[in-house]
Amino acid sequence: MTPDFLAGEWLDIGWVDEIPLRGSRTVQVEGGDDIAVFRTGEDKVFALLDRCPHKHGRLSQGIVHGGAVACPLHNWRISLSTGEALGEDRGCTPTVPVRISGGRVLLCRAGTLKAAA
Amino acid sequence: MKHDPIQLPEGDAREHLVVIGNGMAGCRAVEELLARDPARYRITIVGAEPLVNYNRIMLSPVLAGEKTFDDIVINGTGWYADNAITLMSGDPVVAIDRAAHTVTSRSGRTLAYDRLLIATGSDPFIIPVPGKDLPGVISFRDMNDVETMLAAAGRGGSAVVIGGGLLGLEAAHGLSLRGMKVTVLHIMPTLMERQLDEAAGWLLKTALEARGQTILTGADTAAIVGDGKVEAVHLKDGTVIPADLVVMAVGIRPSVALARAAGIDVGRGIRVDDHMVTSDPAILAVGECVEHDGQVYGLVAPLWDMCRSLADALVGAPSGYKPSATSTKLKVAGLDVFSAGDFSGGDGAEDIVLRDASRGIYKRVVVKGDRIVGAVLYGDTADGNWYFDLLKKGTDVADIRDALIFGQAFASGGGQADPKAAVAALSDDAEICGCNGVTKGKVLACIDGGAGSLDAVRAGCKASASCGSCTGIVESLLALRLGDAVEAGPKTMCKCTSFGHDDVRREIVAQDMRSIPEVMQKLHWSTPDGCSSCRPALNYYLLCALPGVYKDDQQSRFVNERMHANIQKDGTYSVVPRMWGGLTNPRELRAIADVVEKFDAPMVKVTGGQRLDIFGIKKEDLPAVWADLNAAGMVSGHAYGKSLRTVKTCVGSEWCRFGTQDSTGLGVKIERATWGSWMPHKFKIAVSGCPRNCAEATIKDFGIVCVDSGYELHVGGNGGIKVRATDLLCKVATEEEAMDMCAAFIQLYREEARYLERTAPWIERVGLAHIQSRLLPDAGVRAEYARRFRFSQQFMQDDPWAARVAGADREQHAPMARFQPAGAMA
Numbered sequence: 001m002t003p004d005f006l007a008g009e010w011l012d013i014g015w016v017d018e019i020p021l022r023g024s025r026t027v028q029v030e031g032g033d034d035i036a037v038f039r040t041g042e043d044k045v046f047a048l049l050d051r052c053p054h055k056h057g058r059l060s061q062g063i064v065h066g067g068a069v070a071c072p073l074h075n076w077r078i079s080l081s082t083g084e085a086l087g088e089d090r091g092c093t094p095t096v097p098v099r100i101s102g103g104r105v106l107l108c109r110a111g112t113l114k115a116a117a
Numbered sequence: 118m119k120h121d122p123i124q125l126p127e128g129d130a131r132e133h134l135v136v137i138g139n140g141m142a143g144c145r146a147v148e149e150l151l152a153r154d155p156a157r158y159r160i161t162i163v164g165a166e167p168l169v170n171y172n173r174i175m176l177s178p179v180l181a182g183e184k185t186f187d188d189i190v191i192n193g194t195g196w197y198a199d200n201a202i203t204l205m206s207g208d209p210v211v212a213i214d215r216a217a218h219t220v221t222s223r224s225g226r227t228l229a230y231d232r233l234l235i236a237t238g239s240d241p242f243i244i245p246v247p248g249k250d251l252p253g254v255i256s257f258r259d260m261n262d263v264e265t266m267l268a269a270a271g272r273g274g275s276a277v278v279i280g281g282g283l284l285g286l287e288a289a290h291g292l293s294l295r296g297m298k299v300t301v302l303h304i305m306p307t308l309m310e311r312q313l314d315e316a317a318g319w320l321l322k323t324a325l326e327a328r329g330q331t332i333l334t335g336a337d338t339a340a341i342v343g344d345g346k347v348e349a350v351h352l353k354d355g356t357v358i359p360a361d362l363v364v365m366a367v368g369i370r371p372s373v374a375l376a377r378a379a380g381i382d383v384g385r386g387i388r389v390d391d392h393m394v395t396s397d398p399a400i401l402a403v404g405e406c407v408e409h410d411g412q413v414y415g416l417v418a419p420l421w422d423m424c425r426s427l428a429d430a431l432v433g434a435p436s437g438y439k440p441s442a443t444s445t446k447l448k449v450a451g452l453d454v455f456s457a458g459d460f461s462g463g464d465g466a467e468d469i470v471l472r473d474a475s476r477g478i479y480k481r482v483v484v485k486g487d488r489i490v491g492a493v494l495y496g497d498t499a500d501g502n503w504y505f506d507l508l509k510k511g512t513d514v515a516d517i518r519d520a521l522i523f524g525q526a527f528a529s530g531g532g533q534a535d536p537k538a539a540v541a542a543l544s545d546d547a548e549i550c551g552c553n554g555v556t557k558g559k560v561l562a563c564i565d566g567g568a569g570s571l572d573a574v575r576a577g578c579k580a581s582a583s584c585g586s587c588t589g590i591v592e593s594l595l596a597l598r599l600g601d602a603v604e605a606g607p608k609t610m611c612k613c614t615s616f617g618h619d620d621v622r623r624e625i626v627a628q629d630m631r632s633i634p635e636v637m638q639k640l641h642w643s644t645p646d647g648c649s650s651c652r653p654a655l656n657y658y659l660l661c662a663l664p665g666v667y668k669d670d671q672q673s674r675f676v677n678e679r680m681h682a683n684i685q686k687d688g689t690y691s692v693v694p695r696m697w698g699g700l701t702n703p704r705e706l707r708a709i710a711d712v713v714e715k716f717d718a719p720m721v722k723v724t725g726g727q728r729l730d731i732f733g734i735k736k737e738d739l740p741a742v743w744a745d746l747n748a749a750g751m752v753s754g755h756a757y758g759k760s761l762r763t764v765k766t767c768v769g770s771e772w773c774r775f776g777t778q779d780s781t782g783l784g785v786k787i788e789r790a791t792w793g794s795w796m797p798h799k800f801k802i803a804v805s806g807c808p809r810n811c812a813e814a815t816i817k818d819f820g821i822v823c824v825d826s827g828y829e830l831h832v833g834g835n836g837g838i839k840v841r842a843t844d845l846l847c848k849v850a851t852e853e854e855a856m857d858m859c860a861a862f863i864q865l866y867r868e869e870a871r872y873l874e875r876t877a878p879w880i881e882r883v884g885l886a887h888i889q890s891r892l893l894p895d896a897g898v899r900a901e902y903a904r905r906f907r908f909s910q911q912f913m914q915d916d917p918w919a920a921r922v923a924g925a926d927r928e929q930h931a932p933m934a935r936f937q938p939a940g941a942m943a
């Protein structure tokens with residue numbers, strides 16, 4: 001199969017099922033920060049820079065609930081769709097557009113580069 | 118059925134449209150075309166199946182015995198004849214020659230086309246396990262499969278269905294109705310996870326089990342075995358399930374081989390534009406075989422839209438296909454399941470959840486910016502289409518929002534109803550609490566009798582004490598009667614529930630609940646999957662209530678417990694191997710030194726807990742580090758867990774001139790007996806050899822101070838921000854009694870303390886006298902606590918590190934992909 005990522009815009013990173021439900025995996029970007037890819041209880045996939053806006057906690061290691069992730073370091077809740085801190089906290093982490101195609105997770109190449117830079 | 122199609126009527130100058138695929142989309146496209154312009158094209162349909170056009174969706178009712186094949190025919194032979202369509206059935210197309218504008222069938226017939234429509238549908242995905250080709254292993258896609266299943270069911274025996282999605286469950290249902298013993302294997306933790314959220318998936322599983330099916334979730338197939346025909350399925354965890362028939366229903370893949378061989382642009386499906394035209398302008402494609410805008414489809418609704426756009430384009434009035442939301446229903450009699458749209462929360466999305474535990478109903482509507490974006494209904498799907506309609510039209514639901522979840526009748530009828538007024542209007546004998554049969558009159562009498570809070574009402578008359586679904590009404594009654602004088606009750610577990618920790622624990626045991634979704638359903642959680650406070654607590658309560666039975670939910674654990682190491686501020690981890698009672702030896706020290714060098718650990722330090730902590734280990738390196746430590750005989754120190762941490766000891770009678778007993782030896786024995794246990798909070802033990810107390814036993818959760826005449830047992834101490842010295846629980850004469858009391862105390866703490874409550878605050882809350890009354894007067898009761906602790910330890914004392922080294926949860930330590938911006942991905 002011609003992988004979508006060679007076509008340019010989208011990076012094919014694997015099957016949706018490789019991310020645990022209510023869990024997360026990372027994508028390493030050479031020379032940049034990791035991208036955290038999340039799968040919610042409702043089977044939606046989101047990607048954020050793996051860096052909490054507070055003190056750079058690895059969001060990929062947090063607890064995913066509803067449409068948010070709780071940062072493992074100081075429990076800020078970060079929206080998976082906008083990267084914004086929820087509740088009283090203020091801050092935002094870059095998001096990376098994701099697409100699902102036939103069970104494959106595709107990350108936006110430009111977004112990935114921008115976020116990880 | 119006609120079979121001699123190539124004779125063209127002389128002089129028929131119309132363009133020849135050849136359709137490959139006599140299935141649902143291909144024939145529907147032709148219907149749409151005929152409705153627009155019946156005479157425009159000369160039409161030939163070539164189909165692989167030896168049948169007329171039938172409704173594939175209805176194969177499930179045919180299998181279940183609710184319908185016959187004749188009932189599900191969409192277009193019989195008459196339709197082909199009436200519309201002068203030539204049908205070549207039972208003869209698949211094997212090649213397309215785009216240059217010559219011809220197709221060739223398996224029997225060797227060649228047809229010339231002006232326009233070609235590919236509608237080849239999907240191929241069932243066959244998981245590549247050994248034994249997949251054995252006779253008796255089939256998929257569920259066409260009438261032929263159904264006939265195979267019916268024949269197998271006629272012989273009786275056992276069937277294994279691999280795949281707990283829509284298709285698999287419908288197959289399982291049919292086979293079970295036909296008298297087979299059915300086991301469904303689903304690799305994910307919840308059934309139909311693509312369509313249903315966890316709560317609805319759990320309800321479905323429970324209902325299917327009640328009907329006699331065996332449902333194994335998290336079941337990973339290793340092999341299908343048999344001598345000449347299928348005999349059993351082996352799972353990766355070693356389970357063996359006998360099977361006379363195996364149905365694989367794990368998914369479908371667009372059928373694209375033909376198109377790809379012809380050089381047409383293919384991604385996951387045959388790529389088409391908004392008018393269903395492929396990369397070759399003379400060739401169209403429609404149905405499950407296509408990929409449109411990166412999407413492929415597996416339900417008919419979007420295919421019907423595609424057929425309309427295709428027909429519009431074919432008659433020169435292009436309209437363009439626009440994908441829209443889809444909805445799903447499970448076709449299993451008596452089980453009502455519906456889902457539509459996007460039910461993932463996300464930003465600005467709010468969930469409206471209604472759970473009625475006694476009637477087995479779960480409804481969830483997701484609203485974003487005053488518009489419905491998704492819905493999941495279980496048990497009562499009557500309003501599914503109404504929600505779906507509001508969703509597709511993007512109707513503003515701000516006005517009916519409060520009543521939305523009660524359905525169309527309620528919301529559009531008394532839409533402006535004020536809940537308080539509605540409660541006030543109820544008669545005194547109206548039943549408020551269905552679980553405990555409490556009427557409004559009784560609730561009011563209870564309030565008038567002095568119950569001033571929700572909790573007092575629950576204690577007084579039981580209303581809202583079981584499932585909590587009437588909590589809102591009880592609160593309205595309190596407000597009605599007492600106005601502002603309503604007292605706030607004790608704290609609820611978190612904002613997801615109206616129950617406190619103790620209520621939840623009590624109900625888990627009383628109602629024999631077995632999973633997190635079950636608790637959330639039965640106790641009316643107001644969020645679909647809880648939050649980072651309640652999930653870990655529920656996971657612990659279930660683990661404690663069901664030793665050996667409950668399967669730990671990794672996603673409900675805080676990172677340290679999930680990774681079995683302590684996360685550091687830079688995202689690396691620290692690793693602390695267990696050193697029993699603070700003792701070590703050259704072999705362990707050497708292994709630690711080697712790990713420090715091999716993995717370039719920036720620091721290694723003696724902890725306050727009498728062992729060594731290796732810092733700065735990368736997530737990816739953890740399994741390798743553990744493997745090396747395991748090899749030297751060391752196991753996880755659980756320095757990260759709400760669990761037993763360390764047992765500190767002092768030198769004791771063996772060496773120390775003041776020592777009265779063998780404190781070191783006793784510490785080691787106690788640590789061997791208690792390690793691995795999960796607790797409400799961390800738990801530390803120490804054994805000092807004399808009252809000088811060098812092991813600081815009197816600021817530990819359980820501390821032993823040895824004296825000449827025996828052992829003083831202390832409980833409820835900790836260091837930390839608020840230092841608390843222990844209380845003396847009792848004094849015993851022998852090591853054995855000390856060990857028994859320790860086990861009993863830990864179990865009492867495990868069963869009664871709230872999650873994240875350490876022994877010190879727990880004892881301050883319940884009082885030392887309470888603990889003593891449980892553990893001291895009755896040796897039988899004490900022994901029972903100790904027995905329960907030791908029973909649960911059977912399942913807890915396997916080293917989590919060893920399991921990871923052996924490959925468990927491998928994905929937690931490896932990135933999903935690596936990306937090198939300069940070139941392609943590794």
Ligand code: SRM
Pocket residue numbers: 683684685691693722723724725726727728729730754756762763765799801816834835836837838839875
């Ligand atoms: C490593 C260690 C410090 C050291 O280098 O000596 C340590 C390190 C941490 N302690 Fe501790 N404590 C360590 C011994 C202690 C001790 C001494 C002892 O156990 O005798 C105490 C006082 C005794 C006690 O627990 O009552 C101690 C009282 C705490 C507390 C306060 C507990 C309390 O109930 O008030 C916390 C905070 C908490 O758990 O919420 C804490 C939390 C922490 C955490 C887990 C903070 C965190 O959440 O990240 C630190 C983890 C660092 C890491 O990644 O390894 N640590 N901590 C010690 C590990 C012992 C071991 O071998 O497992």
Ligand SMILES: Cc1cc2nc3c(=O)[nH]c(=O)nc-3n(C[C@H](O)[C@H](O)[C@H](O)COP(=O)(O)OP(=O)(O)OC[C@H]3O[C@@H](n4cnc5c(N)ncnc54)[C@H](O)[C@@H]3O)c2cc1C
Pocket residue numbers: 137138139140141142143163164165166173174175176177208209210211236237238239257258259284287372375403404405406414415416417418420446448
């Ligand atoms: C048991 C079952 C239950 C389902 N339930 C539902 C449901 O409840 N709701 C829902 O929306 N959808 C349901 N579906 C899915 C639905 O049936 C499909 O989405 C739909 O049939 C797809 O239509 P299609 O024309 O693309 O493919 P098909 O209907 O599969 O038609 C493709 C046809 O092309 C033929 N073909 C393939 N290759 C060739 C070739 N080389 N030459 C000639 N012919 C060829 C095939 O034999 C087949 O007859 C169900 C499917 C199954 C199997």
Ligand code: SF4
Pocket residue numbers: none
């Ligand atoms: S005392 Fe504070 S800084 Fe030191 S290890 Fe414990 S928690 Fe961390």
Ligand code: FES
Pocket residue numbers: 052053054055056057071072073074075076
């Ligand atoms: S770094 Fe994420 S909450 Fe502090």
